[in-house]
Amino acid sequence: MISIESSIILLKDVSKKYSTDNVVFSGIDLEIEKGEFVFLTGPSGAGKSTMLRILFCAERPTSGEVWVDGVTLSSLSNAQVPYLRRKIGVIFQDFKLLSNYTIFDNVALSLEVIGLGKKQAEQRVMQMLEGVGLAGKTSHYPLQLSGGEQQRVAIARAVVNRPSIILADEPTGNLDLQRTEEVIMLMEELNARGATIIFATHDDRLFENTHRRVIRLFNGRIRI
């Protein structure tokens, strides 16, 4: 049974098509509990990123209804979208770092938008960057970093404001084994502190040995 109370994310009969011959998925029903850590997998082009984009309102579904943290997304006005996004940390597949901002400023932006002062922000940003092993590169610009380093900046920016939902879109795509481990550990830790996590990846090895739920997208449907 689907219940709005215990679930933090709820999709009912959701479909997304860009045109009549470009249907990403249709008839998706999905429920994710508060505090859950789920993997979202499926082949390239299955619609993982699209589904995440719908959850943080970067895209509207063609039909169906989506609830996030008790909010009906279809009733959300453009002006209300930012307030929803502050509860959601998104690690973008293509990082979406600001190339004319330093690493520090990129991460600090997440705190700035919620109105945090520079002093408070500074400490948290530095802690966060230390956590992902980039303390020495705070004044660099994104293009001066390697792909893996950029990805870790993207992770730091997504989680620095302690969001209750984390949408990670291939957050380990550019990382070596050790860094991948570290990122998974970081996610586990955030999850242990109460964050709900959706981890999109097409790398089966990441969830082979876990007890976590795995949501598989295939041919526009969910396969359990």
Next chain:
Amino acid sequence: MTLAILCRRAFSDLRQNFCAQLITTMVVSLSILIFAFFTLLYFNLQHFVDRFGAELGLVVFLSEDTPKDRIPSLYQKLTGLSEVEKVTYISSEEAFGRLEKFLKDEKEVLEGVDPRFLPPSFEIQVNRAMFQLKRIKQLAGEINKWPEVSKVQFGQEWIDRLYIFSGLVRTIVAITGLLLLFTAAFVVTNTIKLTVYARQEELKIIRLVGATNIFIQGPFLVEAFLQGLMGSSLALGVVFACFRFFQGIEAKSELLRGVNICFIPWQYTVAIIASSVLLCVLGTALAMRRSLRL
């Protein structure tokens, strides 16, 4: 707190995109400059025609047989008219004296001539605030009907021509100014659009991270405000400097003395600055709308 963040962002933004900001400000400045020069021209033309027309005044000639004791009551009657600022009586003798003065060395030609052969007259200065060609004409017509008056003279043809000509020039200047205004508005909004579009990716990302539209737009609007203010002030400053320069030339030159050029009335100066600020701010807000959806 939020205001501090906004100011800090606006400031760091200004520093980072200094070149683009400077170019936009220069574009604003140049556009306003061209428009302001035309405005200056327009007001001076109007000023000049009004002054010139008012200075011409009327001359009322009396019939030679007008008895001397009628003069005071005629004088009273003329000064009583609301359009009239000042009346001077010129007797036949005075007129003769002027003629003599005018002829200087050749005044011998007047020898033997009766000093009263010139008719007495009233010189009338028209109230400048009241000055309107139509009313002067009417006035002249009315005075002409008085029995003692033989002729009312004023530079009618002259003024007529001047008016038609200046009306034409004024229309041309006004239309050109209006076109310039549209061009300026177009150029300014497009320059702003380009600078906003160049940073659209950045704006989209900031919005994806959870920034409200005010947070994103704030710095841009502050910058637009400054651009509009500084651009137009600079332009008006240049126009004012040129105005002062012309004034200097005018003071030294015999020929130009009395042209008395005027600056754009202050209400219009304020209006130009305000419109420039409004244009920049609105242009920015409109250009940004696109990057603030979803």
